[in-house]
Amino acid sequence: MIDVVAGIIWKNDKILIARRSKNKHLPYKWEFPGGKIESGESAEKALERELKEELGIHTKTNDFFSNNIHQYEAITINLYAYNSIYLSGDITLIDHDQVEWVSTSKLLDYDFADADLPFVYKLVNL
Numbered sequence: 680m681i682d683v684v685a686g687i688i689w690k691n692d693k694i695l696i697a698r699r700s701k702n703k704h705l706p707y708k709w710e711f712p713g714g715k716i717e718s719g720e721s722a723e724k725a726l727e728r729e730l731k732e733e734l735g736i737h738t739k740t741n742d743f744f745s746n747n748i749h750q751y752e753a754i755t756i757n758l759y760a761y762n763s764i765y766l767s768g769d770i771t772l773i774d775h776d777q778v779e780w781v782s783t784s785k786l787l788d789y790d791f792a793d794a795d796l797p798f799v800y801k802l803v804n805l
């Protein structure tokens with residue numbers, strides 16, 4: 680099982696979502712950006728590192744939101760979602776081809792990775 684951390688990144692009352700590039704696992708699926716937790720690393724720090732590497736932004740990880748174990752055809756992931764605060768930096772697209780700042784009421788308009796759907800439903804009902 681692969682431990683992955685994803686950020687629900689808030690700026691005012693909007694969340695940053697990103698679409699995975701064509702050449703990635705789950706191409707064109709929307710996700711809460713993040714990545715694999717490295718050994719010896721906390722989920723909070725892994726998230727801050729991944730968001731700097733993948734999007735070029737500085738964030739502060741806040742509280743744990745939820746987790747979901749999901750089995751894809753080839754891999755099983757334990758996806759941990761944390762609320763996170765956008766601090767600074769212009770977004771650079773590296774692993775994604777689009778990003779959007781969206782309000783929770785609009786999340787269902789996007790085609791999210793299956794593992795993210797429980798988070799989407801929880802956020803829509805906040």
Ligand SMILES: Nc1nc2c([nH]c(=O)n2[C@@H]2O[C@H](COP(=O)(O)OP(=O)(O)OP(=O)(O)O)[C@@H](O)[C@H]2O)c(=O)[nH]1
Binds near residue numbers: 684712756758
């Ligand atoms: N970051 C992220 N990954 C997710 C989400 N939902 C989801 O199923 N995943 C899956 O979790 C796995 C790890 O994500 P990733 O590809 O961003 O990780 P990474 O940057 O550390 O790895 P890489 O450098 O090998 O591509 C992928 O298989 C991805 O498809 C999500 O909301 N955020």
